[in-house]
Amino acid sequence: MEKKYIAYFSILLVSLIFISRLFYIQVLASKYKPSPLNNSAVAVKYDYPERGFIYDRNGVLVVANQPSYDVMIVPRDVQALDTVEFCNLLKIDKETFLKRYKKAWTYSPRIPSVFVAQLSKSDYAFLQEKMYKYKGFYIQKRTLRQYPIKSAANVLGYIGEVSPYQLKKNSYYQQGELIGINGVEKQYEEALRGVKGVKFIQRDRFNKEIGPFKDGIYDTLATVGKDVNITLDIELQKYAEDLMVNKRGGIVAIEPSTGEILTLVSSPTYDPNLLVGRERSKNYNILHDKKYENPLYDRSLLAQYPPGSPFKILTGLIGLQEGVITPETRVTCYRGFRYGRRGFMKCHCSYGTVHALNSGIHQSCNAYFASAYKKTIEKYPTAAEGMKKWSDHVKSFGLGDFLHNDLSTGTRGQVPDEKLYNRMYPDFAWGATTNISNAIGQGEITTSPIQLANMTAAIANRGFYYTPHIIKKIDNKPIQIDRFVVPKKTTIDPKHFEPVIEGMLNVFEKGTARASRVEGIEICGKTGTAENFSIINGEKVQFQDHSIFIAFAPKDNPKIAIAIFVENGYWGSRWAAPIASLIIEKYLKGTVSRPYLEKRMFEGSIQDEYEKQRLMLEQKIEKETE
């Protein structure tokens, strides 16, 4: 019968439509699938544990937490209230009240926004009792970072809201949560933050919470963040920062026997308390906009400077290792070094001075090391082979590469090798004389302060170093991280270090840094004065030289190795050497015996030079754009 089949057909058709529709809703379409975190049926509440404290190597508290109480408003829930009383409690006037209320409403009637930020503890205690009267207002407790010592901002870093990128990368975080953005806060985020607790709460369709979801079987408890000890000596850090006031540059001090970083100064610096809580982004922008001072730029880790004369130590060591010089090899300086057919490198020595290695170092003779460098490269049949050998020696001191440390940022620097010169001179027509500046730490070589400090530590240790690191203890347990406790050997035999170190000792005894000599401490150091250039719109511009100094002390069993760059500080013994000697004295003796020097360093300023430089730069740029 025909009609019977119409009935069968219609019923099957409807059923097919339904199944297709359900397949669409349940399997294909995503708009009907609430994500677990956006599922309106289950509220997820987090219980944030307190973030761990940070202490320095001596157990001094460096980063703590402070409770902060904000009065929050949910404009939609606000009911008629006694505004006069409320305003008195909050210590605001009625006009402010209305203005903020309107602002909050414009932002969102439903989402809480801050009405009055950071109440004092006593205000909070008083207000808390009365809050029940004011529907739509509540007090929210937050924990903010607090820095009892206004120091080491660049090392400690700061915390802030997770970025969308991190949200995607790491499923632990939710929108609006805090994460370490920089420095130790970033590197040891997992230890410091602890683990947040999660509570699942069943809601009904009115969004009312009706109890724990599935009796709380999925809930987890929060784990408190771990305290952390860093290797900094915060007192020394603060002292070094103060010495660098009104000067730009970086200071890194390392304990050679462990690789622990004692100070890591980038100047100018800022008060870490600026990057806390509600004022963070405002202050961040202010700091960020200082484009010449650039306080957010960690010069100790990121700045690449030509190492200048301190690099002569390495040139000497390589010469000794390669056997092209001995400590007794003599070179006569003719107010410079003549090389090739027309090349001449100037030197400050008097005409005809004869140097052995020792005096070559403490008088910082260019000619001596240019000669050693030339001999090293030319020892090999081709310049490329010599260059490769030389480059490997230099790299064994940790230069030219990231140190694989536990700091949140860093730079490679540059150690030239044969490949670089083959690229620079495609006809391969280069040799030791082409890049003779490398001998004295100019030319193609650049290093960051921490690399130079690490090099100094390797010299202090007579041939090995520990990767510099900032972490000392986590949860009061000393760290056991292989890359920080296994020594890295340099390619120079230990026996070659002694003559060089004698030369460095004489730098203080009778050489370029004798004015910074400290009674009772055998300091080995090397001054440096590095020429520096900048390319502005294709034109090479020379700026005032950098003042550089490296040192370690005491000579035997060294406790501290330090490298200092003072940007545009004229010459090494003018700023860098005195500052280094003060820091060393302070660290080893606890007090400073030369208050006059200390005062001069505290008060000294190179701001005029920076101002000059700024004007110069701006004029250049202006001229070019005209």
Next chain:
Amino acid sequence: MRKRQNNIFAGVDWILVMFFIVLVFIGWINIYAATVTDTSLSVFDGTTFYGKQLKWIGLSAVLITITMAIDAKFYERFAGFFYVISMLSLAGLFIFGNTVNGATSWYNFGGFSLQPTEFAKVATALALANFLSEPNKDLSNFSTQIRAFLILLVPFVLIILQPDAGSALIYFTLFFVMYREGLPGWYLGLGFILIILFLATLYFGFVTALIIIFSILTLLVLYLLNLKKFHLNREWPKIIVLFICVGTFMYSVDYIFNNIFDQRHRDRFSIVLGKEVDPRGIGYNTNQSMITIGSGGLTGKGFLEGDRTQGNFVPEQQTDYIFSTIGEEWGFVGTSAVIIIFTAFILRIIRVAERQKLKFSRIFGYSVATIFFFHFMINIGMVIGLVPTIGIPLPFFSYGGSSLWGFTILLFVFIRLDADRTYEW
């Protein structure tokens, strides 16, 4: 000579009985899931929805026994009587009835209420079958059409006055039974065209819809002219009349929709036509129900694991929206299984109806199939957002004693009639 057999079980269609048991069982499981708040309570606890439903399922066994015990012939003889009683019980609601949710649909007997609408479906189906099975009743005859139509119109009017538009609509669907029994097909065709015009008017608005429909009609006329099927100079008055009728109908729809319908009715149509998306307002139920079903995914969250069901996100989930529980907890696997079972059940009723030798049994069987089918289609269509919100229960699934009993009686009267099919009277 008539030979009676005492054992009524001999002719029973056990397949239908099995379907009944399976549907009631799945239904109860999901009512339990939708309403349980405290698993430590006994399933027989009379204060809970699932406890009460279990009680009604138990009592329906008594109803089945009574239904099966009565002589099959009795249903045909007393069809008219049942019909009158039912209509009186519907009319009586306006005097003694109890108003729940704005509809006067309930009789209250002490802590116990009955919804006569559910039972009137059985009576109307019996009456229609009885009327149409009379000898020399021909549905191509206009007066027969009118009288059959009246049988459906009385309950329709009484129920729409309660008001319970959803249930009233079900009576209209019995037209399909009349079609099966000889009502000319153009009635349905006309109805179908009117529905198209109705929806087009609502969807596009009067003016746009008018332009579209007139354009289509004009193209149709031009096409027919081209085929030389008719001649314009002879038949132009018919075309004019057609245009006027269509225009008038669409204008009336527009007028009724905008001036006579309540806003809530308008909203329901607008949502299904996709004209207004308003998940927080009137479309809330449908939207929640779809999200709840969608959240079940392919295999569902598992029995009692539906967090949206536990959170009571879908209002009336144990009654009209029970299907969303299945969707959430059993996923696409569960929903498609239920649809397949239901489809097979209805197809089985038609098959059984087709094998009836008696016209009365066959017509009644078709009525039963039609009633189940339209409940199924409208209820699930509404829950998955294909049909406007029309509050009618899903047979054997939705919570409620009256609907369960009404459907049980409807089915078992048919099974009883079928059990007698082999005997000549």
